[in-house]
Amino acid sequence: MIDTDFIKKDYIALFQLAQYFLNIEQGQRIETISRLSEQFGISVGVIQKALKTLESNQFIYLERKGCQGSYLKQINPHQLVTLLNISSLVCVMPLPYTKLYEGLASGLKLQFENIPLYFAHMRGAEARLECLYNGIYDLAVSSHLACEHWLEQDKLEIVMQLGAGSYVQEHGLICRDEPENSLKKIGVDIRSPDQLKLTEWYFAEQEVEIVPITYNNSFSLLKNHIIDGVIWNIGDRNDFKKHHLTFKSLKKNELFNRATEAVILIKKGNEKIKQLFHLYADREMILQHQQLVFNEKIEPSY
Template sequence: MMWEKLYSKNGLTAKNIAKELLELEIGEKIPRVADYSKKLSMGRGTVQIALGLLEELKAIRLEARGHLGTFLVDKDIELLQEIAGISPLVGSMPLPYSRKYEGLATGMVEAFELAGKAINLSFMRGGLNRIEAVRTKRSDFAIVSKMTAERSLIKYPNLMVMKRLGTNSYVSAHKIFLADAQDSRIRSKMKIGVDMDSPDQKELTFSEFQGMDVEYVYINYMQLFDMLEAKKIDAAVWSMDDKRIIQTFHSIDFKSPVAKQISGNTSEAVIVIDRDRKKELEEKWGSVAIEDILSIQERVEAGEKIPRY
């Protein structure tokens, strides 16, 4: 019965006020009834009833403080979004195998919360899979490397980069990891692991070993550690953020100038969206600050904050 009231005139006003309150932080003073009345072209009585309805639905909790005004002391973000007809943004990002990715996921979730918004994250292996999730509208946005984004935008001009997170926000660096601790270089006939669903790893691998007499073994990058440990592959390009890998295997730097250049372009995380939805998604993103995302990511990486996503 309570939800049916949202379809009344008062309910329509409640939906509009819910949108306004999503932008307000807990502890802030809410606009006066007269202000809402003027902005929404509704009577004061209608506005008052709408605010009461939001309280009855447990979407908000208000506290009147006499001449100081009325303050928002609590709000249910997801409930307010549902009342306002706004669904949370859905984003896809890499599997959180490293502290950097755990930090990025935590940064996304908590920065949205700081802005009074909610977000849903899905975790997918392979940048191409995440790009495809945006193209097929299973995700509102995808987090990929700058390099993957640039390659994808050439193929799919309807996509665009909405946000850039800066150098080292995606990975710190890539290196070549060797299965045999006695090896210090890539030799002829070596087996090199490559994940064809990961544009970054694939491009780095093929650029570094181009023209060399090596055998490529197609793998899922989640198998990389086990494949190296069992010596089913001799070497593979991988991220220096994966502590298990760097603590177990010897690594060497890239020699190819092309691989070195690509490595730089894989260090930055970017947000890719459908160009046709730019206005809608920018509104949903709202006041979420990239600086907040990166600050939280750094704290998780430093071990100062427990990951939460």
């Protein structure tokens, strides 16, 4: 009869060691077998066997220096990843209605050629981040500003910051071509933390009524005089005059920068996804690809 418990322990040891070796630097001294046994809650014999398996299959290369201990000489990261039992990743991000979003999705997709990366598109940063926290998705894209309260509560963590202008070009006030003191009713989509925070900042010294709206109805609500203004992401649009509307850029400050910066997040403590992301994702390559899509030099593919 096959001892299934022993097979299970063997697999757990390989899984734990794969995570361990992906998380330390080459040239670093590794923990002793007894320390690894204690750390993982697995017997010394099983750990020893798992290490031999990794070495014999050339997943890792160790250099033994006698009483000085063993050192990690080299790893085969793509082989180690296969032990993490990740067949695919799902990233939730905004609806791809701008070239920046399309470029970001396409750039990310290109980075994960060895592991399938799929996208779920969802309007509203708060909804996306809640789904990430609840374990529905592996990764999420939002602005830096939108995720701040999740970071403060230690529920999510950023694995990559892409810099100002990587999420949206800029935000501004869209209103009818009328004096600004006529602004009384300001539309806000409650699913957008960015829009709410920027609206509160912009109208901090002016008494206005906040009107709950759906973001994509902003233009029709303005034209029908249901709202007088809305803080809006300019995106790829430049047709405001056609709708008899004006766009006034917001004064750039730190709040503005955080609202325009794209960040990629994981659930706090999800070391497996964190290691995998840092293994494959290259920030500069993602940004270069995004700009090529934005400037219509290449077609996005996601």
